[in-house]
Amino acid sequence: MQTRILVVDDDPHIRELLRFYLQRERFVVIEAEDGNQASALLEQEQVHLAIVDVMMPGKNGWELCEEIRKYFDIPVILLTARGEMEDKAKGFLSGTDDYVVKPFEPEELLFRVRALLRRYQMVSDNIIHIKNTVIDRNNYEIKVGETRYELPLKEFQLLAQLASQPNRTYTREQLLNLVWGNDFEGDSRTIDVHIKRLRERFRNLTDDFKIVTIRGLGYKLEVEKE
Template sequence: MQTRILVADDDAHIRELLRFYLQQERYIVIEAKDGGEASEKLETEQIHLAVVDVMMPVKNGWELCEEIRRYYDIPIILLTAKGEMEDKAKGFLSGTDDYVVKPFEPEELLFRIRALLRRYQMVSENIITMGDTVIDRNNHDVKVGDQHFTLPLKEFELLTQLASQPDRTYTREQLIELIWGLDFEGDSRTVDVHIKRLRERFRDLTSDFQIITIRGLGYKLEVRDR
């Protein structure tokens, strides 16, 4: 089945440019001229990845990104002329996987699209595979090569959350909500402690993945390309 990519941008020239390059790569392109039309396309079309402009009428890119993250399990790339750190932070808080600033090289965007699709395809319903590292959600088991590990529950859930969407930046607050729940009475330093433990456990065992600190934002997991 061919990969179907949603391109949501109110600039017709950008849509035409992306359509040309994406179709050259044999992707099917679904276009939307604003956030409202993009929402409709998501409801009626099967979409595998979304490229979303931030400054759109009807519904802006941040709002659309939050909607996609709430209802669909697909990767998102925010496309915008805004490059300031606060705008990037707002994009990651909205749930984007990646962030490309205009003007951009189409080849770079294609590279990012291929990387995101490849990493999302590593994730199945219950098994996450990263090279020789396999996370089994059913058995709460992590296997590295021939070695099996049973992690403390919160460490396992944290690792699984990060690994389920490689390269997506999570804020500490998002991780607290996802892993510990809204009624958690501790603070975000709990995330830092658990991240440190995970790094120490796997540092000398595998180079299949690495948990990266995103200064001022939170954490993401990067998978080593083989």
């Protein structure tokens, strides 16, 4: 899967500049012109990193960063013309991973993007380890201890998506888009049925993890404590 970067800035010239350099590095670029549009895109799209302008109408960059940190486990770079120390402090308190002041050198920004992606070891990793449970995306296989199991494809993909970012809450709509695709014509009950099957399947197999219902939102996978 290609790395997908969300660029959020109300200045179309900045978006065009970032699009040019990021696409040159073979990143997929998703664009939003304000924080509200970005929030909607995050619900619909798989995003691996966000570059967010601070000063935007409506929902500003600090607010969007706090939202991303609450619901998504992806790195954030705040982009701003304001370089005062108190503004930087506010950015880091809102949860940003890095802070770049305009005007900036595109090559420096690319360096920071690559560094953050390496640090986060993006969810494109094909082998997911959860204590004694291994989810192998190469072979579509689950291994619990020394025993191997094969799941129906959609159950496997759903479990792998949840396990790729433990403790992240996914809405039903997000899971439908990520696992079934945007053109799927079913409804969110499909998620509930597959979650029920996964719980029944693993109930007596392992205590390494559990799938938790977040009332009114969706689901998350929690790793069991020692």
